[in-house]
Amino acid sequence: MSNAVRLAEPADAPELLRVIRAAFSARPPVDPPAEALADQVHDVEAAIERGYGVIVERDGRAIAGLLMEVEDGTATLRRVSVLPEAGGAGVGFDMIATTLIAAADLGARRVEIVARSEFPQTIAWWERAGFVKLRPLPTGWVMGRSLPVPVRVPDAASMRALGRRLAGILRAGDVIVATGELGAGKTTLTQGIGEGLGVQGPIISPTFVLARIHRNAGDGPDLVHVDAYRLGSAGELGDIDLQETQPRAVTLIEWGRGLAEWLSPDRLDIDIQRSDDPADEERTVYLFGVGERWRDTLEQFREDA
Ligand SMILES: Nc1ncnc2c1ncn2[C@@H]1O[C@H](COP(=O)(O)OP(=O)(O)OP(=O)(O)O)[C@@H](O)[C@H]1O
Ligand SMILES: [Mg+2]
Incomplete structure (x- = not known):
């Protein structure tokens, strides 16, 4: 139905x-x-x-x-x-x-x-x-x-560039929930965020591992990269103890919608949409901040700003 x-x-x-x-x-x-x-x-x-x-x-x-x-x-x-x-x-x-x-x-x-x-x-x-x-x-x-801030992303390199730019406003404790169908570009965006934060790579789809911690060589936050695709419930997400790492990391959860909201009252929701034409590489990334942490922070990403 x-x-x-x-x-x-x-x-x-x-x-x-x-x-x-x-x-x-x-x-x-x-x-x-x-x-x-x-x-x-x-x-x-x-x-x-x-x-x-x-x-x-x-x-x-x-x-x-x-x-x-x-x-x-x-x-x-x-x-x-x-x-x-x-x-x-x-x-x-x-x-x-x-x-x-x-x-x-x-x-x-x-x-x-x-x-x-x-x-x-x-x-x-x-x-x-x-x-x-x-x-x-x-x-x-x-x-x-x-409303969410739409950002047009013509190709994979631009997706990584958007990730590096986002990293510039991220800090320890932030929670990001990335949504979008298979191959939308969630991991590609995460790679850019990792580069921008200066954490150790490589950042790959955590297919067999639910969560990977990428350490920061400098003073910045670590990056905890989670793939909730195979997780059935918020309970299972709780089992991997993100609360333990959250305070000193940026936590990014692919496929986390409906599961990750309990981690923090503030979160950055990122929704990646593909065009209807499968040959078209352009994506639209919708940035939406929930909670006080994100008030007005994302306006700088508006293309007409
Ligand atoms: N505009 C674009 N933005 C991001 N990736 C793109 C774009 N155009 C083409 N690509 C390609 O699409 C693929 C996106 O794969 P990626 O692993 O990032 O997706 P994903 O959303 O994490 O998928 P999954 O749900 O399987 O984890 C990559 O091979 C990337 O090179
Ligand atoms: Mg992925």
């Missing part, structure tokens, strides 16, 4: 409206009532034409969707809708993850939503998705977060 997330076309307006109506009528009534319930097909069509729509389909039918506008570097999401029978929070997280990458690609730096104060569970859901309360409104909160 896989969900396909894509940008909506104006022709998707009736399907999207069906999802919006179903999702908003399933909520308890609020005062003033949700504007979404008064939407007509032409409203949704106009919103898609003016900005963007995102639609999630399962077995050819829309199960979730939202509308987005981008202005002055801020993407605003509206009508965030998941069908009650679509199976919970996971669908919403898939939709938001794709939406945030789309918004970053469109040049936005921040994303905002409005959450009604009547729905504390909805506010909690947005907080889990990395949003914080920004401004109070009579009916609720404007919540927002910054």
